[in-house]
Amino acid sequence: MLAKKTFETNLKVNSAHQQAILKLGDSLIVEAVSPDKIIEAIRHDQLPIYAVQWHPEQDLEDKINRVIFEIWEGYLSLPLKS
Numbered sequence: 332m333l334a335k336k337t338f339e340t341n342l343k344v345n346s347a348h349q350q351a352i353l354k355l356g357d358s359l360i361v362e363a364v365s366p367d368k369i370i371e372a373i374r375h376d377q378l379p380i381y382a383v384q385w386h387p388e389q390d391l392e393d394k395i396n397r398v399i400f401e402i403w404e405g406y407l408s409l410p411l412k413s
Contacts, residue, residue, distance in 0.1 A: 351384065 352370040355361065362381075363372035372383045381403075387396035 352373065355370075355373065358376045358378075359373050360376050361370050361372075362374050363370070363383075365371050369384065371385065372381070374381045381399075383399060387393075387399045390396050391400070
């Protein structure tokens with residue numbers, strides 16, 4: 332999804348890890364991996380659930396970070412399903 336929204340396949344992010352995903356839970360799909368094989372972004376295969384391993388709020392001038400917030404803002408405006 333990030334590649335489709337940004338038209339980029341290689342992204343630079345502010346990644347600094349003390350912990351990382353070792354094994355994905357059911358229905359989760361890897362969206363991005365760092366050169367050192369750290370999972371940087373994941374999504375759910377059916378639900379609008381997305382997560383990143385870096386802090387996009389630290390650099391809102393960056394294209395990918397702005398796109399992430401646009402995606403989140405879009406989902407925040409959706410009505411809750413009961």
